[in-house]
Amino acid sequence: MPRPRSEKARQAVLSAMRRALAEDSYAAVTIEGLAAEAEVSKQTIYRWWPSKAAILGEALLEGELPGADALPMTDDLASDLRAWFTAVSDQQGDSASVELARALIAVTATDPELGAQLNERLAAPVRTWVATRLGLAREAGDVRDDVDADAIADQFIAMASYAALLGKPLSADRIDHTVDAILRGIGA
Amino acid sequence: MPRPRSEKARQAVLSAMRRALAEDSYAAVTIEGLAAEAEVSKQTIYRWWPSKAAILGEALLEGELPGADALPMTDDLASDLRAWFTAVSDQQGDSASVELARALIAVTATDPELGAQLNERLAAPVRTWVATRLGLAREAGDVRDDVDADAIADQFIAMASYAALLGKPLSADRIDHTVDAILRGIGA
Amino acid sequence: MPRPRSEKARQAVLSAMRRALAEDSYAAVTIEGLAAEAEVSKQTIYRWWPSKAAILGEALLEGELPGADALPMTDDLASDLRAWFTAVSDQQGDSASVELARALIAVTATDPELGAQLNERLAAPVRTWVATRLGLAREAGDVRDDVDADAIADQFIAMASYAALLGKPLSADRIDHTVDAILRGIGA
Amino acid sequence: MPRPRSEKARQAVLSAMRRALAEDSYAAVTIEGLAAEAEVSKQTIYRWWPSKAAILGEALLEGELPGADALPMTDDLASDLRAWFTAVSDQQGDSASVELARALIAVTATDPELGAQLNERLAAPVRTWVATRLGLAREAGDVRDDVDADAIADQFIAMASYAALLGKPLSADRIDHTVDAILRGIGA
DNA sequence: TGGTAAACGAGACGGTACGTCACGTCTTCGC
């Protein structure tokens, strides 16, 4: 019966979180600051989110997932993999994206429970893409039967995360090398 | 005639940091708490370290580096790689090691500069081990000439870090799969 | 056409105020708490009362005025005065009454304007009683012509208030002493 | 060994409390505001005082006690009493003094325990003055043997408090009347 | 007897102050 939750306030907070991360490290973001930036009372934040990390989580889930939006599916496996790595690498040229990724990592390092949940959700698209794409390749006889798609996907995500963490996107050369080695590793 | 820096105090602080990390996340560790735990004044800490992260760095460098102490060098490449991944995976069964690794990641996420320095130092042994071991294998004709040892090493470290971050050590099965795929990827 | 003000809600609030004061100091009473206790919405309170103090005022005016209900009027002045002081002193044995009196004092200390209005109303019966009783005594020749009834009444109220404030009701002995001295002071 | 408590900070807080009371009611004074006004951190206040009331108490004890500094002791009892009431009445013309007195009353209404302690200390000089002065008068035969000095003193303080609370200082006329009645009441 | 408008409960909202915690700096004194 009471007044319904203000979607405006919710979006303002999530957006403030994204803006704050673009300028500061996750550790430097304060709830006080978010409230001020979003022109929302602290109480409103505490009413709806249990922690700073939860706000980040929601902001991530609503926003574009780092490295999970470009899921190419042509009929050339090599070029698809290269395309994904390249997209990730390009995205890591944008500091806002890098900071989002780092924030996600920082949250996970501090609160593995929540981090795992977020990872679950953010990695899922990549995992299903890899599974689908490799499935097709296997049917085409391009890939071994015993290939473990999840292992490959985790490997991709690990490499992307590590690159984001250190702020060193994979170079085009290294992407080529890596994709070649992977293909040889899983090829029929 | 000044009194020289107290090595005892220094060790007490580093050890307090290690003990604190065994019980709490890096973010939950406070300088105030370290000082109390180490029975050292805050001033002593501030005199010798510029930040909490620096203490962690020094503690890491003095302690055993996670996943960098077992660098096997037999004449069987496959078993050497498996041995390394297994050692890392075993070490990740120990929560203290995991927390150290997570702390390192958290620091890097917050302060990439310092994180990169630490990473440099901690990853170096792994990188040189991979370079040396693959060099030998290449001489033996077991590995392609164009293999990029650093790329491989980074891939290893990325996978180990990601596993530590999520608290999900690689299973024996996945290690086998992964090593097989890598060998196929880089094999002559 | 509209729904009329709910007398039930009004009484619930006033009663909640009285109950709250029986357990806590006036400063510790909150409108939020009153609303919950009275099972009334905050809005209903704010619709009908401008302040917490106003609720207290109404509660006081509806309830029994502390020290203003026993206004004895026999033909023995000394015993009448003793009776009043004794009644007040007895009432101050009841903690609920004391807290009501303290609340009145607290309101007055914070908002002298409103406090004066309340005092006006609550003290009026005492003042008229003193005026009437002393008038009779003067006619009987028991009391000087120049006696200032209001001054005497104020003195009574001041003593009662001070006793309530400190939680030290006048002892029987002191009442006797005081009444004797007063009678000598105003006696013909 | 540590740094000793800063007397400067202490005085700044007490003085800020006195200034704040001169402008607002005690209830409207906030610790936050005191800290800002005194240019002192909240922590410093909380380190040394358990409550806002305690600050007021210390401020009162260090400052001039309302109505307790003019304790006349000539050889004319009537004029001494008149002098005291007049001094109190005059002091109540100064709004700062009135607000201090009201604050004291407000504290007592909220926390009778602490209020009683403060009252003890602040009333003591008056009580001893009354005892001494009436003692002299009794020796001179001006006053009855059975007079209860404490009862008289409490009566004085009650009247002064009540006047301060309502902001209605006793008029010269009423002082005369009152002192006359008291003298008749206690006179030999 | 059904419409309607105010009063109601519930509670979300932007705020302010609370009392606590840790920060990084400083001052004092003892070893």
Added chain:
DNA sequence: GCGAAGACGTGACGTACCGTCTCGTTTACCA
């Protein structure tokens, strides 16, 4: 003269109420 102890100003924490503002629901009057 280093180091412990700890006071200091600063500022974020998470909580409690403030007074205002929607929300649907309920209910007394009037047509």
